[in-house]
Amino acid sequence: MNGYLFALLGAFLTLAFMFELLRRRLLREKFAVLWISVSVVVIFFSAFPRLLYRLANLVGIATPLNLVFFMALLVLLVVSVQLSAEISSLEHEAQTLAEECALLRNRLERFEDGPVVEPPPVAGPGPPGRSPS
């Protein structure tokens, strides 16, 4: 079997898989975009392998395969950084929710003891996950 054909097949399978995940709403677009673009790039280079040789030559890498490995490494790095950033923002949101939850519980308890006439709890300005703090 031709190696390029194999890569082409793998890329098409990945593309179909991503599409199916998106269709079933198991994956949000912002995570799928990267994988879809990886598949597209792989398809492109499998279809036109000469371009890969030219590109490797251009950046000074003797073995085109090493260029592929390097790019794969880079993509994986970007993905894990993206996931870390998403986790950070989720943690921030969870913490804010925990605080609001505690404040509301406290307020509810005081209402059950007797009505209070005080202003409602304060909500943050805008989405807190995007704030730099």
Added chain:
Amino acid sequence: MLSSGRGGWSGARGTFGSLAAMSARSDKRVLVVVPAWNEALSLPAVLREVSEHLPDVAVLVVNDGSHDQTSAVARSSGVQVLDLPFNIGVGGAMRAGFRYALAEGYGAVVQVDADGQHDPRDVPRLLENLAHADVVIGARFADQGGYAVRGPRRWAMRVLAGALSRLAHTRLTDTTSGFRAAGPRAIRLFAFHYPVEYLGDTVESLVIALRSGLVVGQVGVSMRQRSAGRPSQRPITAVIYLLRACLALGISLTRRRQLMVPSPEARP
């Protein structure tokens, strides 16, 4: 010790009269926030002491996802309790406290740790100094008390104190102290921007305050041994502590000065 240059505030304990005058005005009500994580053993003594020495202030215990009886102990003392559903650290507990203070209209927040390290008798002096500053730190090395730290941990504290003193334009000797008072402007800032990371709650919150144009001062306080539990003093811990603190400081210094104190009218 608000500013060593002017040198007004030294060790003498303040009178309690000024605190009473402060809390008499409705916008100057004082809230003592006690962040507590598994402190059921030491909490009752702390709460007893606070109510004994500071009869006029409201007390809020923020139970930071404890696995022990912290919440029940606090409730049996008749103070307000915030129960966080899981542990999010001192910073998160304090931010919840600041949000509570903002929503209920308190004019000052004093953080007192639940391990009995902080002496409630120093609180009136912290509050007095809020007249000149937005954040007043109860500093452990300033004048009083036999609180000694040695080795890398001391160097770490020195480095942090030096950097933050320069930023604050006043001498700060103990930037990692959790014993601190916050005025109305600081409450409005901290209710929205309070660092939750480890060490962020002390060092980074000062940077945020200074960057937002708030005034930070300090008062010398005596620090006591913990009534329960042991502090971690191993050298390797201290080195990690130093590195993390410098990272927290460095990162927060490179941020843009965009944090603004929301005006009182901005409240929804």
